[in-house]
Amino acid sequence: MKLRQVLDATTRADRLLFLTLVALAVSGFFFAAELSPAPYSAQVDVDGKPAYRLPLGQNAIVAVNGKEGITTIEVKVRRVRIVDSPCPHKLCVKRGWISSGTLACVPNGVVVTIHGRAPGEEELDAISR
Amino acid sequence: MRSADNVRIAILSAFALALHSIEALIPSPAPWLKLGLANIVTLVTLILYGLYPALMVTFIRVILGSLFTGTFLGPAFLLSFGGGTASTLAMAAARPLVPGTFSAVGLSLIGALFHNLAQLAIASVLFIGNVDAVLFIAPFVILAGTLAGALNGFVSELLIANLKKSDQTVQNVGQ
Known part of the structure; x- marks a missing residue:
């Protein structure tokens, strides 16, 4: 009930920011894989x-x-x-x-x-x- | 007015310290993985009382917290201090851009992001000196920070709503 209200209180900018950050991080994984600490x-x-x-x-x-x-x-x-x-x-x-x-x-x-x-x-x- | 501010800062710092200390007890699979619960207090302070109290609460929490955990002036302290300051300033800067753009959740996400960016920058300069290492870990840190930031934002939003409600109740009783 309360949680529902809080979810509703999030703005469009909030959600956009969240999705952008998640997308940024996930795409960063591919670059990270290239830099990955290979066992040397x-x-x-x-x-x-x-x-x-x-x-x-x-x-x-x-x-x-x-x-x-x-x-x-x-x-x-x-x-x-x-x-x-x-x-x-x-x-x-x-x-x-x-x-x-x-x-x-x-x-x-x-x-x-x-x-x-x-x-x-x-x-x-x-x-x- | 001034002393009321100071009392408020003291109480809020105590809350932040309690969360900071409780969090130190929670086992974590990686040293950089933290919930950052104390940021809830910083954010609520920022939204309800403004930048100055929020910065004070952050400084007091970081300094006393590091004294309690024995990391004062050590590397962990520098990371904590830099992250906390950057996060508070970023949230304060993002708040008045366009009022109503971000709720507490959005501000919390910004705070978490800048907290992590500041820590990565400090770590790369002071301790690792290896940009590759920082770039490698950055996506993991940012993803974890975004999830934790969203969680803290929700809690802050709930807390602010309840604080406002109880404020009204008190006022109604007073009338």
């Missing part, structure tokens, strides 16, 4: 199971225990390489640095996949308040 990290799988997630913005050297032994993975300036791995041909080491795609040391069961966008594109890491 290297995922390390061992034997098919995720073992680590390394943020690419942070330089690190990680030793991963695989099937045959320890694979050493290095993250530096948004690129990833396998430094050393206990495999016979060292194909994974020879691939060198990558900034997108996948590195794999099949004998050791270690797979490094980069998630996110191409390098050079800015991305969000956090929104704090």
